Amino acid sequence: MGVFDDLAGQDSAIATLTRAATAARDGGTGMTHSWLITGPPGSGRSTAAKAFAAALQCTDETVGCGECQGCRTVMSDSHPDVEILSTEAATISVASVRELVSQAQAMPTVGQWRVMIIKEADRMLERTTNVLLKAIEEPPPRTVWILCTPSPRDVLTTIRSRCRGLNLVVPPAEKVAELLVRRDGIDAEAALVASRAAQSHVGAARALARDPKVASRRHDNLTAVYNIRTTGHAVLAAAELLDRAKAQADDEGDDRTEREVAELRNTLGLTPSEQIPPKLKSQFKQLEAEQKRRETRQLRDAIDRSLIDLLSFYRDVLTVQLDTDTDLVNPDFDREIREIADATGAEKTIAIMDEISLARERIGGNIAPALAVEAMMVAVRR
Numbered sequence: 001m002g003v004f005d006d007l008a009g010q011d012s013a014i015a016t017l018t019r020a021a022t023a024a025r026d027g028g029t030g031m032t033h034s035w036l037i038t039g040p041p042g043s044g045r046s047t048a049a050k051a052f053a054a055a056l057q058c059t060d061e062t063v064g065c066g067e068c069q070g071c072r073t074v075m076s077d078s079h080p081d082v083e084i085l086s087t088e089a090a091t092i093s094v095a096s097v098r099e100l101v102s103q104a105q106a107m108p109t110v111g112q113w114r115v116m117i118i119k120e121a122d123r124m125l126e127r128t129t130n131v132l133l134k135a136i137e138e139p140p141p142r143t144v145w146i147l148c149t150p151s152p153r154d155v156l157t158t159i160r161s162r163c164r165g166l167n168l169v170v171p172p173a174e175k176v177a178e179l180l181v182r183r184d185g186i187d188a189e190a191a192l193v194a195s196r197a198a199q200s201h202v203g204a205a206r207a208l209a210r211d212p213k214v215a216s217r218r219h220d221n222l223t224a225v226y227n228i229r230t231t232g233h234a235v236l237a238a239a240e241l242l243d244r245a246k247a248q249a250d251d252e253g254d255d256r257t258e259r260e261v262a263e264l265r266n267t268l269g270l271t272p273s274e275q276i277p278p279k280l281k282s283q284f285k286q287l288e289a290e291q292k293r294r295e296t297r298q299l300r301d302a303i304d305r306s307l308i309d310l311l312s313f314y315r316d317v318l319t320v321q322l323d324t325d326t327d328l329v330n331p332d333f334d335r336e337i338r339e340i341a342d343a344t345g346a347e348k349t350i351a352i353m354d355e356i357s358l359a360r361e362r363i364g365g366n367i368a369p370a371l372a373v374e375a376m377m378v379a380v381r382r
């Protein structure tokens, strides 16, 4: 098991990272100290970053062997010289980047390199970016920075120009399916159907194949869209899509909110039932605000994934209309897709796809999701 094994369909990126990690062994003179790993959601940016960190700490003859102490501790998030900054909030705080920058100054303790990973580097405000800028421009000789974002455009030019870019591609559905079979023990056919339906988003494909609730929400969303005939249907379909996205986001949030409150109580030396003293109240308020931001973000992400499902449905309709002879993304809706394809024209389908993309953009730009989704559903009506 090599450290890059879970990076499905990214042969070229794996070759680049393996070469870099190999070169880093010979004194590391040609080492690039700042990397920007980009790629669409679900393509494996974080997986690539961590695997690269492991390859850099690997002590075996085969770079990134997956077996040695260095590889194993990085892969289990317990290597003392590898720091991972990740957030589910809308922005990465300047304080956490400052802390990372200061940790980056230290020499590695047990490993070859000090590796600093920022998973959602696109969530830094400009002033936060400035804190990072100097650190990645003149890093200490044994420090490597790895930033991850969906697209190179997501970070300021000043950051981009100081990093070596590495772009991940959308992996072929077959490769994602192979990974789900090997790693998660999912049945081969189910894995392929899920990988196609999730459009090669590894995490979404896995959830679709393993969680019946996720699968049924997708099914209900596509069925609802197929059935829209009147404005009344459209309004109802919008409300239901949002409800399902909310349920999805709540499932993902799990019991984390309560756990964090319990942890904070514990840290501050409060028993579970003790009343919060006034001087500590602000800390709980701050946590609450963070949680609220995270929930908003999770909900928007869930809505966005639903819209991507709808987009794939109409892409299938268009595929049939244009007779392009490619595999359907949603083969389980073959009959419905062909029916719509027969009844309408490609122009209408393209207009609908534009509407869905517009709704995604508007929600990304902080328009109330209910408004954006409703307007889109009305446009989808047959």
Ligand SMILES: [Zn+2]
Pocket (backbone or CB within 6 Å): 057, 058, 059, 060, 062, 063, 064, 065, 066, 067, 068, 069, 070, 071, 072
């Ligand atoms: Zn190793």
